[in-house]
Amino acid sequence: MDKFQQSQKSKLFKTSTHDPYCSQRVEGSAICPQCDAVYQAGNWTWKHPENTVIHDAQTVTCPACRRIDDNMPAGTLTLSGSFLLKHRNEIINLIKNTEKKEKAEHALERIIGLTDSAAALIVTTTGIHLANRLGHALEAAFKGNSDYRYGDDKYGLSVNWTRDE
Template sequence: MDKYQHSQKDKLFKTDKTDPYLEAHRPGGSAQCPECGAKYHAGQWSWHADASHVSVENFVCPACRRVADRAAAGQVRLAGGFLQKHREELVHLVRNTEAREKAEHALERLIDVAEDGDELLVTTTGLHLANRIGHDLEAAYDGDTSYRYSDSEFYLSVDWHRD
């Protein structure tokens, strides 16, 4: 591949857009969130980072800031007759999906699960959790699902419907 083709390919797959909640305020070194206990080390937030050998500052993680600001990165809207008959079961699936995703990815959490008329609106701190909830709904209950990313690439809206 020549140099020109390679540089064009890089432009297609790399974006200079950055999520303001991830990039705006990064700890200088190692940190721990005083709200949830997540740890920041080597550029990553996790539950298991070993920063015992370095000084650690208190720093509120991006997920806790999103929850406090109610600034969702993703939403899942559930609708249809199936929701009305199986609401508790569907909420249980959403909460179990969050528990699995959150255990591995410290910044993927639910902000809210709320009634919105005849629909259920789930808001999340991360795109991946919204995406995973949509896929888990499809896998468990079929239905029609659509995924729409915003132009900024930092917001995902998932609609799930089953009659």
Template sequence: MGTRSIPPNFRQIMRHDTVFKERVHDAYKIKEKLPEPTVCPQCNAVFHSGRWQWTAAPANAHQHNCPACQRIIDHYPAGFLTLEGEFFHSHRDEILHLVQNFEKKEKSEHPLQRIIATEKQNSSFLITTTDIHLARGIGEAIHDAYQGDLDFHYNQDENLLRVHWSR
């Protein structure tokens, strides 16, 4: 039958049907699918149904460190929370108790959200976490309870969050 003619000034659009690789944000995210069930030998969290959870580990479970334990072993936090100021120093025990309670609640629901360390520095207090969401949540909980100044600095390339609270 007939041939198609191309209209004048027609410009063909080039197709780009390639799959782009997603930028890797978290070096500690497990890249391969773990066999189920898998248990973390450090904390006994169980990888089941595609996520880490607190359940009883079956006797025949595979073993693999969870991302939180691997961060703790490597001393490589994802979140840094700095607390400082006169108000903090005068209410330090009360604020740190709030921090511990917040972490306990989050850890019970999300096994990968843990505090790595708490340490007193010169005039401040540093809390390191295995997850950026925990650092942010703790900072927001302190800010909600005691107001003050709260700042966030997120480094997307390293999946790192620095939270600073002072009052």
């Protein structure tokens, strides 16, 4: 078997990685005591379904709150460049508004934190989809260059966005 066949074989039989924080199964319905998200029919949501009996629901900490408590982000967005320094407030507003839209639709997609480092801004998220959406929102609004790297052996996404003036 040559190198090409070997690489194709390893891609073919590669198992997909799943979020280890979402592996916990809950029987019936549940409510997260920290954020009030509701688990119903296999999904976490903000909407309390009409047929759900909330008082009989068990309390289970949702995967997003567990990630926040453990400070274990699934997505990391690193912003850099001279454009960031000049337009920092606008960029942060875009990040917060994008998170607000994503969080309204998907209860497990949230920002863990925004951290300043040397000439960079680091945004950590509870899910890879929010990090992906933030990267695309920055490209659409401010242009720049984005690099998306998915983890090979673990569930995660690292996005690097940069723009120089």
